[in-house]
Amino acid sequence: MPRFTLRLSATDDIPADEATSSFYWLPDQRSTFTRGFSPSLATLGSVPPLNVDVVRVALTAFAADRTVPRKGYGANWNRRQLELEVPVSDAAVWNGVADELAGVLGFLSGDRWSLSFIQQLELVETLTPDEISVTPQRVVLLSGGADSAIGGLYSRSLLATDQQHVLLSHYNNTMLAPIQRHIATELQRLIPGPSQEHVVVHLGRRSERIDGTSYPSESTTRSRSLLFLALGLAVASLHQVPLWIPENGFASINPPLGPERLGSLSTRTTHPKFLQDLAAVLTKVGAHAVIENPFAHVTKGEMYRRVVDLVGAEEASSFLSATHSCALTGQRAHGISSDRPCGVCFGCVLRRASFAASEVPDLSDYIAPSSDPAVQKWLDSKSVEQPVRNFIHRGVRARDLTTLSLPDDYRLRDVLDLCQRGIQELRSLYQ
Incomplete structure (x- = not known):
C-alpha cells in the first residue's frame, strides 16, 4: 500500500526512501507544491487551525492521487489503496474521525484510503494578507x-x-x-x-x-x-x-x-x-x-435560462460561451490550444445540450468535428456521444436511482423528475 507523509520542514540531507514517500510543504524552492502559498494559509488571513488542517488533508490527498497511477482504463480502473499521514493542530480530534473521513474520501475517488494524524506545532508566519473590508454574505x-x-x-x-x-x-x-x-x-x-x-x-x-x-x-x-x-x-x-x-x-x-x-x-x-x-x-x-449547492434541484439548461432572465439572451450567450467545461487535457499533443473544448466529453455534451435546450446561442469553439484524421481519431476515442444516445434511449427508472447512494432527505420522485428533465435536455441535442 503506497504511504505518504506530509512534512512541513526538511533537512539538507534527505534519505531517498523519505523523499519518495513524502510531500514537503515548504516556503522555499524545494517544496513539493506550487510556491507562494504557505501551510498556515497566512496568505488568506487568520484561518482557524482546524480549517487549516482541512486544507492540509485535502492537499496531501490530491498529491497522492496524482502520484499513484491507476491500472487499467475506462470502466476497468483499479481501486487503489492509499495511506496518508498528515500533521494537524489537534491530532487526537482528527484521529477520532480518521475512518469516517477516509470513507468520505473513498466515496469521492473510488479508492480505499487510510488516514492517520500527527501533532504539529503552530507555524509562525509573517505574511500580511489583504484584508476584506466588508463581511461577505457568502x-x-x-x-x-x-x-x-x-x-x-x-x-x-x-x-x-x-x-x-x-x-x-x-x-x-x-x-x-x-x-x-x-x-x-x-x-x-x-x-x-x-x-x-x-x-x-x-x-x-x-x-x-x-x-x-x-x-x-x-x-x-x-x-x-x-x-x-x-x-x-x-x-x-x-x-x-x-x-x-x-x-x-x-x-x-x-x-x-x-x-x-x-x-x-x-x-x-x-x-x-x-x-x-x-x-x-x-x-x-x-x-x-x-x-x-444553490442549484441542487435544477438542470443545467434551467440554470442557463436563469441567466437569460437576469441579463438577456445576447449577454447570456456571450457570458456562458466564454466558460470552460471540458474534461479533456490532451489538446496540446495535437497542436491545439488547451483552452479549446473538445465537444465530445460528458462535460461538453451536457454543455451543448443545455445551450440547445435553453435556446441560448452557443459560441463555443469546439474541436469536434475535426478535418484532421489524427485529431478525429483521438476525439472518437474519448467521445461519450454514443453512450449518451444509449442513455437517452434507455432512460432512468426509479429503481436505477437506488444505486446512487442518495441522502435520505432526497425524495426519490423528485430525483426521478430531475433526471427525466436532464435527459430531455440531452435529447434536444440530437433531435
Whole structure:
C-alpha cells in the first residue's frame, strides 16, 4: 500500500526512501507544491487551525492521487489503496474521525484510503494578507465552468449594493486562470453595484520530488474537488459564512450512462452524499463546514435560462460561451490550444445540450468535428456521444436511482423528475 507523509520542514540531507514517500510543504524552492502559498494559509488571513488542517488533508490527498497511477482504463480502473499521514493542530480530534473521513474520501475517488494524524506545532508566519473590508454574505467557488459562473451571477443578483461576496478560484492548470479572471470581471459588468473580492489560489503538486527525481503522474485527479472545497471553507471560516459550490443537480447526482459506469466512471465531485458526509465529519471535529449547492434541484439548461432572465439572451450567450467545461487535457499533443473544448466529453455534451435546450446561442469553439484524421481519431476515442444516445434511449427508472447512494432527505420522485428533465435536455441535442 503506497504511504505518504506530509512534512512541513526538511533537512539538507534527505534519505531517498523519505523523499519518495513524502510531500514537503515548504516556503522555499524545494517544496513539493506550487510556491507562494504557505501551510498556515497566512496568505488568506487568520484561518482557524482546524480549517487549516482541512486544507492540509485535502492537499496531501490530491498529491497522492496524482502520484499513484491507476491500472487499467475506462470502466476497468483499479481501486487503489492509499495511506496518508498528515500533521494537524489537534491530532487526537482528527484521529477520532480518521475512518469516517477516509470513507468520505473513498466515496469521492473510488479508492480505499487510510488516514492517520500527527501533532504539529503552530507555524509562525509573517505574511500580511489583504484584508476584506466588508463581511461577505457568502463565498462562491469559481472554477471557470458554466455552473460556477452562473453561481457567481446569481449570488450577485441577491446582494444589496452595500453587500459583497467573495469568489474563490483554484487552479493547477494555468490555462484556467485567465478564464476565471474574465468571468469575475464579467460578473461585475453584468450586475453592477455590489462589491466583490476574487481570491485566486495557484496550488498543486510539482512534477519533481524534493531530491530531483520525477513523480509518476496520474491524470484522473478526483480528489481535486476536496482541495477546492477545503480552500473555499478556509476563506468562509474567516467570516463564518456559507460556502456555495454551484453545480446543476443532474450532474451532481450523475446517473451512470451505462451499467459499466456505476463505479469508476461515475464522478462524485458534487454528489449530495459526498457534500453532506464531508460537512458532517468536519463539523464533528469543529471545523467550519457550511456547504450549500444553490442549484441542487435544477438542470443545467434551467440554470442557463436563469441567466437569460437576469441579463438577456445576447449577454447570456456571450457570458456562458466564454466558460470552460471540458474534461479533456490532451489538446496540446495535437497542436491545439488547451483552452479549446473538445465537444465530445460528458462535460461538453451536457454543455451543448443545455445551450440547445435553453435556446441560448452557443459560441463555443469546439474541436469536434475535426478535418484532421489524427485529431478525429483521438476525439472518437474519448467521445461519450454514443453512450449518451444509449442513455437517452434507455432512460432512468426509479429503481436505477437506488444505486446512487442518495441522502435520505432526497425524495426519490423528485430525483426521478430531475433526471427525466436532464435527459430531455440531452435529447434536444440530437433531435
